[in-house]
Amino acid sequence: MFSGIDKVAMTSGPPQIKQETSSTSKPDLIIFGSKRKRKNDEPQSTVLNHGPSQDSNGGDRNTSSGNKKYKPNHAAVQNPLEGVQGKLKEKARKLWDQRKTLPIWSHADVIRQSLRDKDVLLLVGETGSGKSTQVPQILAKETWCTTQRVPATAANGKKGFVHVGGCIAITEPRRVAAVSLARRVAEEVGTPLGSSSPASTVGYNVRFDNSTSPCTKIKFLTEGMLLQEMLRDPGLREYSAVIVDEVHERGVNVDLVMGFLKTLINGKYKGRYGVPLKVGVMSATVSMEGLIKFFEGDSETRDPLSSGYRQAEAESEWSGFSESDKETPDTGANQEPHGRSGLQKNNNLRAFHNKACDPGRELSTEASSDKPDRNGPLLRTTNDSAVAICHIEGRQYPVTVVYSPEPVQDFVDASLRNIFQIHYKEPLPGDILVFLTGQTTVESLEHLVNEYAIGMSPDLPNLLALPLFAALPQSAQQRVFLPAPPKTRKVILATNIAETSVTVSGVRYVIDCGKSKIKQFRTRIGLDSLLVKPISKSAAIQRKGRAGREAPGQCYRLYTEQDYLNLQSQNTPEILRCDLGQAVLTMKARGVTNIIDFAFLDPPPREAIEKALMQLFQLKALDDSGAISKIGLEMARLPLTVPLARVLLAAGEPELRCVPEVIDIISALSVENIFLTLHSEEREEEAQVARRELYRREGDHLTLLTTVRAYCAEHTDRKGWAERHFVSHRAMQAVVDVRKQLRAQCYRSRIHTGSDDTDNTPITSELATTILKCFLNGFAVNTARLMPDGSYKTVVGNQLVAIHPSSGLYGKKVEAIMYNEFVFTNRSYARGVSAVQMDWVGEAIGG
Template sequence: MSKRKNKQGSAIFQIISAYTKPSEEANASQEPKRGTKRARDGSPIDEPSNKTVKKAVRPTSVPKELEIRRENPSVEEETSQTSQPKKIPSITTARKNPAANGIRPNIQSAPPPSDQSNHSSSRLPNGKAHVQPQNGLSRKREALLSTKKGLPIWPHAEGIRAALRRNNVLVLTGETGSGKSTQVPQFLLSEPWCSKCIAITQPRRVAAISLARRVAEEMGTFMGTGKAAKVGYSVRFDNATGPNTRIKFLTEGMLLQEFLRDPEMEQYSAIIVDEVHERSVNVDLILGFLRNLVADLERGKAKKRKQPLKVVIMSATADVEGLVKFFDDGLKEETANGEAGGEAVEETNSVTPGAKKDKKMAKRSASDDTQPQQDNRISTCFVEGRQYPVKMVYLPEPTDDWVESALKLIFRIHYKEPLPGDILVFLPGQDTIEGLEKLVKDYAEGMEKDVPKLLALPLFAALPQHAQQLIFEPTPARTRKVILSTNIAETSVTVPGVRYVIDCGKSKIKQFRNNLGLESLLVKPISKSAAIQRKGRAGREAAGQCYRLYTEEAYNGLDERTTPEILRCDLSHAILTMKARGVDDVINFPFLDRPPREALRKALLQLLNLGALEETGVISERGLKMAKFPLTPTLGCVLVEAAHRDCLLEAIDIVSALSVENVFLNLTTDERKEEAETARRDLYRREGDHMTLLVTVQRYAEERTGRKAWCERHFVSHRAMQNVLNIRKQLRELCKSLKMLSYIPSDTPPAPSEERTKDILQCLLRGFIMNTARFMPDLSYRTFIGNQTVAIHPSSVLHKRQTEAIVFTEFVFTTKAFARGVSAVQYDWVDEVIEKVF
């Protein structure tokens, strides 16, 4: 057995050797030359200074080397380990500077130490603040200061400050590792215009939390809710801001919610929007709102706000011109009346402030003398990143079999390249990952004894936390890790130790089809910017190599950037948010990328059907309530309906369960599947998936002591259920504040009667009337509206069951059109709702 594998192993090795270029020159580029400066794609930048230290202590044997690499932590690693759980991956921060100790801090650049109250603050009102003696804080700050000074963004501090004194908007491009997320808010804190708080948005929770911790440490202040805390964060279910918070990291969704409550953002002196290049729907809405707000302020149209608002747009690979034009158009519109506008951009880098001013003045007097003394232009700034060189290798011939190509390359790299240096493989999805994982394991078993081991580790979002955790464990002796990942490793998770990247060039993309009202998840080619991002993952700790499983021509043919989400999603939620924010004319909302008219129309129609809009297009009472929920309009509609039918608590339970990833664990082997079916039998309800979810939530909530064990017994995801109860709590509180619920019960309500069940299903029908289908004589289901064929997904409890009509909460296209989350309803209930709505 093992002999056969052995043979296969070396056969593979031979194929590989023949098929890609020999790697001698790759080996040469492995060792970065000291003093060479390179930026992404090979152009020069600064070499991180810890390089020499690493080399000096490098022992000869592989395992020791690995140990040293991880136990010689920089200031950064040390702090991130003490201040945050290990599972939180490091975000883009600076490289460390070993000379950190012994350099006296420059007090001027860091804010003064926190006030006296810090001394007694080992017992702050709530536990969120860092509990540390004052001298510990300042010592840490001092230690971090020279690290800060070594960041590429540091020399730009004065330019950035000057730019924002002149203009209200700055577009800042900073590549990975430039330090923009941590430093820019600190640069601005002591500015004369900055009397209030600085908000800085992040696309992900972990990033918001870990950045807040990091910045608090750098400033030598507390983080959290205490009076002494100057830095805080705000993410869903977790608000860690206090009365004196000056820098607040928050997720995009949180800032959007604040926009609904306070359209003029009065609590902020500055709003920094970070990672704009990821182009989430939320960021697009924020940019639109900010553009309008900045323009209104310039115009003196603000209702309440008196002080100026500074806006910084930060991005890694920004379409700078697009962003500048976007904000400048907003300003032009109201100075307006056909004024030409002139050039908008003013560079802040590589120009001395004096020269800039002259240039600016000249520009103004030349093209813009009609403009009032106020200076309303957009500044830009470019900050280089920090990256080791990455050598590129393309496939000479195109291939469709990424799994096989990746397998060959993994072994080729493993045999040819020295340790350490883990391999990160990008694949489209769980199925390909698991397939390749098995192959790598099989072949690795057959490797000769003297070859180091290969450790294959899968990584995707649906993977249980403890399995994801393995990525961060130190690599065992004489072993190379192969991480097989979805694009989760592209942005969300930073895998340490990677020097080789294999990129299949594909990812799964969700696409909403307006005409069918369904979304599909398709394997599509990635964009150039995504390919560059993946490649960059090889050069985070040392020089690396990136193997693309496609040809150079194919790369050249890729789209420049990933299509923004707003162009490929269901817009009803975004539009409801806009309407609730007071944007009546959504067609003319300033979108950075304008969605097709048809998509906007469909979404408006949907909102009208849900009763969120009046016939005139104005948001209704009901719509205002729906917008307050952290839910899609359809689910929000179900809750509003349920409040009228006295089944709100049950509806909240169902909606909470629908808001998380799978409650029921996906089993892989037939045996386990059968086991799960038996164990869950008492949870399953013949009415369908929604009542099954209700029972599951109720049983889980009733279980006061052994919830985890209960989950294990029933093959239910404990993590998902914890999340369900969080959401349930939030929704109950919201309903209470909206007067939809008179009190929040302490007990779980009893299992619903038949009458109550009917009410619940009819509420679902009201929200999901577009997602209804009737049973046909040919044994298929056809949607009531649109007459589409739809099959009940095999994961549903109603799979293979026949019922006169169904309502479903998810409509997805994979191999064919599937209904997921299905309940059995009566034909005439559907008719009744259709009658009422249309």
């Protein structure tokens, strides 16, 4: 059905299109003796330039003339596509009027000029500024944003040409954002989206969903996806520019992307044949000082104190929960050559000293105001700096902040009072959004609101309490986005999912408990803790902002103003809080030899890096010299945590040969819990009966295997099957996606998968043993043995650990257990648990 359209596009468009679409290869290949692949002012940019002739920018002239040429061409050939294109154009023209009113619009020239003069632009755009959709369009029309044809010499000495640049990448922290921004920009540009047409100039690339065309000029992708592309092509030759959006969220991936980009810029664009790469860094509320220093400073001499996170780190180092935790970090034997442990330690001490001497320092960039300084110059260009800076005001209505006069002990109770206070006092419309810490607090407040609403005066509007958290089934999440019924006020009870991932319209009142659950990896004991902690100032501002998107609003903070002023200014970057195994493996696979010297935005503690290096070495991902091994390279290609990647590789070894089974288990372990949590006791018992056929006494790993198999064996009604077995259908769909991806990857990497038809192989007790032994290849350190008193203690480190109540082995006593996760909440729990034998563990550790 598409072939017809393809043909039309190829015969009716300008000849350049024909040439472009007929070629399947991307412009990053060396083409010897071929004709040019893409030229500056060719159609992909003319399509982008549907916009207004009122745009008087000089850089547009080429393309506007192209535009004129393009249109008559279409008209002449009675193009059936004209109808479709016409509609797209019409929509785009309508959107054009809206776009003109965006705050960013008046800065378009400044943005263009910045990147003509400099290689790096730091852009702070408050919410509603339109930065994510407009900046790519503004830059795509620049003359530097075209494919360069560069002479090059191939390995065999033959002379030829390479093509570098032409496309703009915009990275997003989340898949939904990448996809929806691409959709929006495609509409504004008036082009079909992604792979729907070979002439599409706007596309996206996220896991499980690549939608680009040979003409893609603007590509939205997730941070992880860009990292994967860098693994293949460190020079990012496809792109003329990379725009990193939402840096302030500071996931691990964005820190790696930033480090690689800086290395690329400072390394004279190695791998790009001298063609510069423009870098845009966009953020909502970040203090820019850290970013300026990052790009301007030399990573060798940069003072880690500049970022302000060092203090947070130093603090947490010393507020550890056990005495043994408080020992001075012992750097011990180190994997890395010429370590800087002395310097590092010194900095920690300086952080301490600094904090004691100048406690105001960590607030310096935010001061006590919520708003960034607007008096500062919009564009600061010191001549010797390679960095341009631009600030764009947002389009937010004012939000009044109301602080609690005194500290709040029970924020569920305080929220309840606030909800009814607002409800009694304030007229409709205006929904309420409450930020809580987790599923349990959300659900208990939900019950309370419903209970109290019964006794309300009948003259008052109704109250509709709506829970919102990630584990909630999709259908229940959708209810939040429906407009409130007549004479009803919605009260959305949310976790921090509503802070960034999800926007709810209609909200004018925000109640912020000032806390969220944060995962912190404790390097020394290899334990994740998931604890309720105060949020940062920037998170508090973000939450507040949710009240002012459509009208002036109010934000009730369930903490005092002094508490607010004492909050850390930014979220602690994830790279300072997580197990660095995967991050270090990614760096090693990208050729970073000395991890300590990597261009970190915020260098993690040396100890955490060493722990990761040790883990990778023990799993044979690194060799004796610390260089990446063949196994390590294979592991880096797998979209899995380090231990799971190791298990998958082990499963292909001749003595184990259980790849299909291991893939099924790993897929289930890689997604959120596939078993639904049930609330009433009857439902719980019902579920136990329904799941009985899935249960394996060996433990959770094999129970997951039987569940995945049974689900996949159901061909007619999987949704019904999931419901009958109290299994999350959404999670199982994710499992199926991961499973498919892993099978494909194993096939490509020639990992022995055996026949694909092993779904019906009976899981004998021997096979179960093989599978568990296979898992010990990655999880030998995640084991604990039974003590005489009935408790379990970890084999490595002798820490007390309890089997999590969600495990099938909960309450059972076996010789030893192996677990997928070790998490501290109220106590230390092992999650994803199976029974193992001590001699298997000994074998795995010894061998």
